[in-house]
Amino acid sequence: MNLSTSSFKKIFQERVFWLIPIMVLIILFIKAFAPKSDEKRVIENNSFWKHKTFDKKTYQIVIAGDSRVYRGVSPQAMIPVLPGMNILNFGYGSAGFDNIMLNEISKKIDLKAKQKVVVLGLTPLTLTQEGRNNYHLNYELKTKREELIELLYFKRAFQFFVPFTLDQMDQKLKGKEFQTTFHQEYTSTGWVATYDEKPWEESAIKSYSTRFINNQVTEENLLQVANKIKEWTQQGVMVFGFRPPTTHKMVALEDSLSGYNEQWVKTKIVESGGIWLDFNVDDYSTYDGSHLQKESAYRFSHDLATKIKPFVSAIP
Amino acid sequence: MLIGSGLIDYIAGHLIYNYPKYKNPLLIISLSGNLGTLFAFKYSRFIFSQLESILHLVGFQVTITQNIPDFFYILPIGISFYTFQSMSYTIDVYKGDLKPTGNIFHFFAYLSLFPQLVAGPIVRAKTLLPQLIKMKPTTEIERWHGVKLIAFGFLKKILLADNLAPMVNTAFADVQQTHSSLYWWLAILGFAFQIYCDFSGYNDIARGLAKMMGFHFKMNFNHPYTSSSIKEFWQRWHISLSTWFRDYVYIPLGGSHKGKFRSHLNMWITMIVSGFWHGASWNFIVWGWLHALYLSIERIFKWPLVLQKSDLKWVATFIVMVQVLIAWVFFRAQTFTDAWSIIINMLSFNTNLDFKITPDLRNGFYFMILAVAVEYVFYRIKIKNIIKNTTLLKVTDVFLIALMISITLFLRGKGHEFIYFQF
Secondary structure, eight states: OOOOHHHHHHHHHHHHHHHHHHHHHHHHHHHHHOOOOHHHHHHHHHHHHHHHHHOOOOBSEEEEESHHHHHHOOHHHHTTTSTTOOEEEEEOTTOOOOHHHHHHHHHHBOTTSSSOEEEEEOOTGGGSHHHHTOHHHHHHHTOOHHHHHHHHHSHHHHHHTOOOOHHHHHHHHTTOOOOOSEEEEEOTTSOEEEEESSOOTTHHHHHHHHHTTTOOOOHHHHHHHHHHHHHHHHTTOEEEEEOOOOOHHHHHHHHHHSOOOHHHHHHHHHHTTOEEEOOOGGGOOBSSSSSBOHHHHHHHHHHHHHHHHHHHHTOO | OHHHHHHHHHHHHHHHHHOGGGHHHHHHHHHHHHHHHHIIIIIHHHHHHHHHHHHHHTTOOOOOGGGSOGGGGSOOTTHHHHHHHHHHHHHHHHHTSSOOOSOHHHHHHHHHOHHHHTTOOOOOHHHHHHHHHTOOOOOHHHHHHHHHHHHHHHIIIIIIIHHHHHHHHHHHHOTTSOOOHHHHHHHHHHHHHHHHHHHHHHHHHHHHHHHHHTOOOOOSOSOGGGOSSHHHHHHHSSHHHHHHHIIIIITTTTTTSSOHHHHHHHHHHHHHHHHHHHOSSHHHHHHHHHHHHHHHHHHHHOHHHHHHHTTOHHHHHHHHHHHHHHHHHHHHOSSHHHHHHHHHHHHTTOOOOOSOOOHHHHHHHHHHHHHHHHHHHHHHHHHHOOOOOHHHHHHHHHHHHHHHHHHHHHSOOOOOOOGGGGO
């Protein structure tokens, strides 16, 4: 067979011409029948944290703390009370207020704004060594450049082509697809709206009963926060502190085991120039005894904004 | 490393060609340079630790391994592949099969051509140098075939090998987790397809890339698990390495021309060296040794021929597969003790089913079936030449590539490094 170059070219062009539409059709077909995969949530989760950590935008109100803050404070719910203000939830898992965290908070404050506020969710854990190790925040800060690019700019493509296994397909065909009663919605303001269809307020108690062994709240740790509050207030930043609401049982457990004394923490914050906000745990409900359910988080955030508003409005 | 190794052989090639009187010492210098480097980086730790153990046994308390420079603990990627390519150049010039190239860039392009540099195939200088000298522009159809090979390579690696890896890794991470024969046969079968898809996938990608650049690399795998004798297996598995050992070790040792005993001995040396090439450990040596044993038994009893003549080729294929699987245990296990424990479990043929059916195991099992199906389909297409209609062939061609790319995108496994990168 003697084929000229032009006929080769024709064969190639013909094949490439058909390859693309056929591939699109197959991809759409697979996508329609693909089983649900937890991997999609993993991508959403990773992208959420990278965005929170590396976004260069600054805010008038920055709310920081541990998982009780990132699951419990909704900037969306605060905006109707504090219209026109841009608010960020800067909470991280098992976070503590060490120098790294405090400096990262500083980077997020819009120092040029007239009204600038930092709200610190001071749980016992945030003032212990375990919290101050900031495993989660440090992990995010060490993200490789290529992973950051993938998650910040190609998230949609990765979510569309989220992989699944043949086992997952088999489970789907048998009607045993991946299902969970625990739901997390990642919002653009840093809040993770969380709810469990089957809440169980005792579930966190067990882990917290051992969490403070050799891991106590210390005066030194609180002093570091107090010094930062002084520095911020000198820069014209208004600082609020509060104890994120949980349950009476959790409060009693933490008070007895962690070395945390709310009155003492409150006094230190006020002495440093901060404002302490009190909340009633009976007004809210948690899904595990530690973190607020989505609806409660919404109500709590509204209450938080209402308590902040008179102080913020008073700023000339 | 690459430049050093290449310069030795480039210069040696010219000197051997121009001063044939000194070709023997020149070849020895060149081989010493190459093998010395390979020894230092890949084998020094193993050999000295063995030597140390022997000396301890006879009462000499010496510590050799502690004196090995730290630098030698780094294994340069692809060292076994490019050293062998480089050596083949000098040996071919020595044998008069190749005229040394006058262009150093051609030589280094041959040595460092990126698609096959790190994990093969081991391309001979006499195959590639003429292609480098007479570079032709690629045709559209060559590029299309290149795309096809790359797509198929990625399918084998990302879809099949990477999805088999979790099952295999879990099994070999703790060999005491179960004594079930069924479990270990499944695990080793999973590894057999993982290593095949991983390695041949890389080679397909390398060949596809080369094709798109206008180079032709010979096929390195030709459906090895369809072999009905171990001899045939070695004609189909890692062809570029087995032919290298045949041409540069087995034949120079005398091949099969010096009597039956020497023929067996030469074959045993070749197979053990081939096992050692893969890595500095007793496991690889035993793997090579086992294959040598299989080959010797085959040569003496000629059992594959008997079965083939009796129309029982499938029985022969099954027996070969079992032998290959048993040998793979030594290749994959972390230690010799682990390997032995697995072999005992496999050969006890117990009815023990005390293993957990995890999602990884289920998934591995499904992908094993898929790997067998893919291999079978492509084997049938190739051997039987099923599709004869040109239009249908074209449509199937396009559809197959579209399907391969699409399912690879969605069913991709978690990324694992190519297994042969460690060699």
